[in-house]
Amino acid sequence: MSTLTPVGGPALVPGRPAVSLRSTRPRHGEAFMRLLLRFAAIVTIIITAGILIALLVPSVEFFRTVSVFEFLFGDRWAPRFADASFGVWPLVTATAWTSGIALLVAIPLGLGAAVFLSEYARPGLRKVLKPVLEILAGIPTVVFGLFALQFVQATLFRDWFDLDTGAFSVLAAGLVMGVMIVPTIASISEDAMSAVPLSMRQGSAALGANRMQTTVRVVFPAALSGIIAAIVLGVSRAVGETMIVAIAAGGQARIVTGPLEQGQTMTGFIANAALGDSRVGSLEYDTLFAVGLLLFLVTLLFNFISIRFVRRFREIY
Amino acid sequence: MTLLTTGLGAHIRSASIRGKVQGGEHSARSVLFLIALWLCLFVAFGVLLTLIITTLIDGSSRLDSRLVTEYPASAPERAGFRPAILGSIWVIGVTAVLTIPLGVAAAVHLEEFADRTKWFNRVIELNVQNLAAVPSIVYGLLALGFLALLGVQNKNIVIGGALALGLLVLPVIIISTREALRAVPLEIRQGSLALGATPLQTVWRQTLPASIPGIATGAILGLSRALGEAAPLLILGALVFVSFDPNGLLSGYTTMPIQIFNWTSRPQAEFHELASAGSILLLLILLAMNGLAIFIRNRYQQRW
Numbered sequence: 001m002s003t004l005t006p007v008g009g010p011a012l013v014p015g016r017p018a019v020s021l022r023s024t025r026p027r028h029g030e031a032f033m034r035l036l037l038r039f040a041a042i043v044t045i046i047i048t049a050g051i052l053i054a055l056l057v058p059s060v061e062f063f064r065t066v067s068v069f070e071f072l073f074g075d076r077w078a079p080r081f082a083d084a085s086f087g088v089w090p091l092v093t094a095t096a097w098t099s100g101i102a103l104l105v106a107i108p109l110g111l112g113a114a115v116f117l118s119e120y121a122r123p124g125l126r127k128v129l130k131p132v133l134e135i136l137a138g139i140p141t142v143v144f145g146l147f148a149l150q151f152v153q154a155t156l157f158r159d160w161f162d163l164d165t166g167a168f169s170v171l172a173a174g175l176v177m178g179v180m181i182v183p184t185i186a187s188i189s190e191d192a193m194s195a196v197p198l199s200m201r202q203g204s205a206a207l208g209a210n211r212m213q214t215t216v217r218v219v220f221p222a223a224l225s226g227i228i229a230a231i232v233l234g235v236s237r238a239v240g241e242t243m244i245v246a247i248a249a250g251g252q253a254r255i256v257t258g259p260l261e262q263g264q265t266m267t268g269f270i271a272n273a274a275l276g277d278s279r280v281g282s283l284e285y286d287t288l289f290a291v292g293l294l295l296f297l298v299t300l301l302f303n304f305i306s307i308r309f310v311r312r313f314r315e316i317y
Numbered sequence: 318m319t320l321l322t323t324g325l326g327a328h329i330r331s332a333s334i335r336g337k338v339q340g341g342e343h344s345a346r347s348v349l350f351l352i353a354l355w356l357c358l359f360v361a362f363g364v365l366l367t368l369i370i371t372t373l374i375d376g377s378s379r380l381d382s383r384l385v386t387e388y389p390a391s392a393p394e395r396a397g398f399r400p401a402i403l404g405s406i407w408v409i410g411v412t413a414v415l416t417i418p419l420g421v422a423a424a425v426h427l428e429e430f431a432d433r434t435k436w437f438n439r440v441i442e443l444n445v446q447n448l449a450a451v452p453s454i455v456y457g458l459l460a461l462g463f464l465a466l467l468g469v470q471n472k473n474i475v476i477g478g479a480l481a482l483g484l485l486v487l488p489v490i491i492i493s494t495r496e497a498l499r500a501v502p503l504e505i506r507q508g509s510l511a512l513g514a515t516p517l518q519t520v521w522r523q524t525l526p527a528s529i530p531g532i533a534t535g536a537i538l539g540l541s542r543a544l545g546e547a548a549p550l551l552i553l554g555a556l557v558f559v560s561f562d563p564n565g566l567l568s569g570y571t572t573m574p575i576q577i578f579n580w581t582s583r584p585q586a587e588f589h590e591l592a593s594a595g596s597i598l599l600l601l602i603l604l605a606m607n608g609l610a611i612f613i614r615n616r617y618q619q620r621w
Contacts, residue, residue, distance in 0.1 A: 030517045034430060040422035041431065041438075044445050044491070047484055051455060054462030112357025120354060129358070131611055136365050138538075138607050140545025142574040143372065143596045146581050150589060151371045179364045210341030212350040233450060240452025242548035243574075247581055267454050267548070274457075274552040280465045288552075292458045296451065303450045307443065 055296055058289035065283060071290065077253035077264075079273075079287050086287065088294065090253040094263030097170040097256045098177060098245055099238035105178025106234055110185025111227065117186070118193035119215045137183035145247030148176035153248060163260060168250030171259035177244050181237055185230045188310070192226020193219055229309035236302035240295065242267040266295050369600070376593030384594055388560045389576065393587035396580075398595050400559040404475075404570035407563050409544050411479035412486060417536050420490030421525075427491070428498040429520055449488035456484045457549030464553075473554040476566040481549040486539040493535020497528035530617035537610040541603050547574035573599050 063071070066086040074087015113133065117126055153172035157163045165171075196219050204214040220227070250262025251272055264272070270288055278284040341347065387397025427445075431438040460481035464472050501524050509519040525532075555575045563570040571579075573595060580592040 027515065030515055033517055034426075037422050037426035037430060040419050041426040041441050043419060044423060044441060044448060044487070047448060047459075047487070048444050050463065051451070051459050054459045055455075058462070109357045109361050112354050113361060116354040116358055120351065131607075132362060132365070134611075135604065135607060136361065138541060138545070138603050139365075139368070140547070140574050140596075140599060140603065142545070142547050142577045142581070143368070143600065146577065146589075146592055146596055147368045147371065149581065150375065150593075151367070155371075176364075179361065182361050208341070210344065210347055212347040213341075216350075236450050236452075240454065242452070242454045242551075243578065246548075246551075247578065267452065270454055270458070271548060271551050274461075274554070275556060289458060289462070292455055296455050299450065299452055299455075300447065303447045306450070307446050 051296065055289050055293040058286040059293045061281075062283070062286035062290040065286075066290075075255060077269075079284060084283075088266075088291065090255045091264060091266045091269055091291065093256045094170060094245075094249065094253070094268070095239055095265040097259065097263060098174040098249055098265055099235060101171060101174025101259060102178035102181055102238040102241075103231070103234060105175055106181035106185050106238075107231055109178070110182045110230070110234070111189055113182065113186040114190040114193060114227075114230075115215055115220075118190045119211065119219060133183050133186060136179070137187075139180070141180065141241060141243040142247070144176050144180050145173075145244040148172045148244055148248035152176055157260075165260040166250075166262055168248055168262035169260050170249050170256055170263050173245045173247075173249035174259070176248065177238055177241055180241070180244065181234045184237055185234045188230035188233060189223065189227045192223040192230070195226070196222045225309040225312040229306045232302050232306040232309065236299045236306065239302070240267060240299050242271050246271040266291050270295070372593050372596050372600070375590055376595070376597050379590050379594035380597060384591075384598060389558060389579075393585060393591050396588075396591060398573060398576055398598065400562055401571050401573045401576035401595075402598075404555075404559065404563050405544060405572040407475050407568070407570060408478045408482060408550075408572055409540055411475060411566065412482045412543055413536070413540055415479060416483040416487050416490055416539075420487050420536075421494050421532060423487075424491045424494035424498060425520055425525070428495045429524065430516070445488050445491050449492060452548075453485050453546055454548040454552060456481050457552030459484060460549065461552050471569070473557055473569045474567050475563060475570050477553050478550050478555060478570065478572070481553060482543040482546060485546065485549065486543050489539035489542065490532075490536055493539070494528070494532050497531025497535065498524060500531060501527045527619065530613050530619075534610045534614045534618075537606055537613070541606040541610075544572075544606070545574055545599065545603060547572070547578055550575055551578070 071086050071088050073089065074085060075089045076085040076087045077090040078085045113129075117129060121129060149168070149172070152175060153165070153167070153169055157165055157169065157172060200218055200222060201214050204218040205211075209217065245265045245268045249265060249268055251264055251268065252262060253264040253269065254261075256263035270291055273284065273288050276284075278288070383395075383397050385397060385402060386399055387395060388399055389401075390396040423445075427438065427442065431441070433439065433442075460477055461472065463480070464477050469477070505523050505527065506519050509523045510516070514522065550572060555571050556579055557569065557571055559569060559571045561569075577592045577595045577599065580588040580595070583589075
């Protein structure tokens with residue numbers, strides 16, 4: 001054994017490597033820096049914990065006064081009235097209307113744009129169209145809100161189409177919100193379709209399918225999990241969008257029964273209530289956080305479903 | 318009705334047979350499908366164009382120098398965006414200083430050092446993905462709760478707004494930095510390590526410099542999103558009458574989107590014109606930022 005000992009090196013101990021790749025002296029500076037980097041990553045966990053605590057603590061206070069049952073299933077929302085009532089149902093119906101209308105617009109437009117960009121557009125056209133889509137994604141929601149209120153509701157619906165509607169409607173807010181979500185749905189589902197291997201398209205073409213048949217019967221099903229992820233993320237964005245609905249959907253919390261009615265969404269309520277200066281610890285202040293908690297939980301559910309589906313298509317190809 | 322549908326079906330069937338002879342791309346269904354796709358793009362871009370044109374028409378009467386030099390006023394013809402523009406610069410500047418180093422550090426840890434087989438690191442990754450999709454107004458509530466916890470009486474301070482927007486931008490920066498780091502080939506790292514550099518030196522002298530264009534693009538896009546964001550600042554009481562230039566971290570402020578929202582909710586048409594003119598200004602700034610990001614991406618990004 002001792003004959004194998006390298007000159008000047010440590011004696012070879014059976015079962016242990018003779019030369020260690022570890023540095024000969026500890027690098028305290030390096031270890032410290034890596035600790036800092038690690039901490040930066042942990043900050044993101046702290047933020048989520050912070051959100052939960054910040055929402056839960058006032059919500060617990062809120063639910064001491066108002067029962068969870070009354071909050072979730074009550075059909076009258078009047079937190080500021082003398083005979084206050086805290087049924088969140090009117091806010092939920094308004095959110096459902098605006099989000100539903102938005103998705104009716106965004107799903108076909110977004111998927112159509114994605115299919116075109118991924119399967120049909122030549123590289124030159126793609127290079128032009130993608131930045132335009134990015135510009136659409138970069139327009140501030142306040143500007144979309146102003147557009148919904150001034151043009152879609154006032155000019156288009158009332159002046160041109162002469163519809164029986166007031167100054168606000170969930171339809172105007174929903175339609176414009178739909179256009180806002182198009183880039184989200186388009187870019188994620190285009191990623192998913194581009195990830196489908198070329199060989200599958202070639203195989204389909206070799207069997208005699210044309211481009212449309214290949215797209216609809218091969219590429220689309222293969223990219224389905226990514227497309228579902230895109231749509232679910234779109235739902236999450238629609239539910240959480242604030243400024244468009246705060247500007248164009250209206251401010252009275254009543255159960256919405258038709259698209260031309262006005263209605264206050266969950267986010268619209270939070271934005272509006274925050275304008276009035278509510279004291280920390282008052283019931284009004286706690287109400288904000290209770291609605292915020294409901295909003296956070298709903299979007300959390302959708303986000304996790306979306307992330308799951310994205311993982312699936314990333315894993316397959 | 319039945320006659321009509323069968324007639325249509327027969328027509329399509331015969332067309333598809335004819336189509337197959339020609340290679341299948343010109344069958345009626347294929348052509349209709351392509352037309353539908355074009356229509357999708359056309360509608361989306363048509364709305365974009367309509368939005369820009371109507372905003373331009375509404376705001377054109379107020380697109381003058383007073384828009385940027387005047388303070389808000391009760392008379393619309395004397396009102397302007399000066400404090401809102403300065404407020405936006407302050408808030409976004411502080412946001413950038415707070416989030417870019419933190420976001421890049423977190424991304425370096427996740428991409429270069431974290432052991433992905435450990436559950437804790439997987440939780441962090443999942444968490445970042447979720448944070449990127451949390452509604453912006455929730456970040457406003459978080460910042461509001463945080464300021465209340467610290468016992469801050471006046472919520473309308475620059476650092477408070479920057480905190481809320483920073484939380485919003487952080488996941489965007491982390492995700493884009495990770496993508497930029499991932500694009501740097503493994504051989505660069507291996508070469509550096511083989512020459513005796515420590516892992517941290519490798520990151521600092523090779524990997525990070527190589528991914529700066531990607532990081533810059535992501536950071537600019539993230540900050541431009543923050544610049545257009547109004548909801549979290551609304552929660553923090555930024556909708557106030559500001560007739561002074563913000564001058565520090567604890568100064569009161571309002572920002573451009575908030576000022577636009579403020580004037581949108583007034584009844585007078587003159588204020589709506591002012592809001593439209595402000596929207597054009599904001600769109601121009603955002604377009605310039607987006608253009609810069611795309612330019613950096615195309616000009617400096619290395620293809621390995």
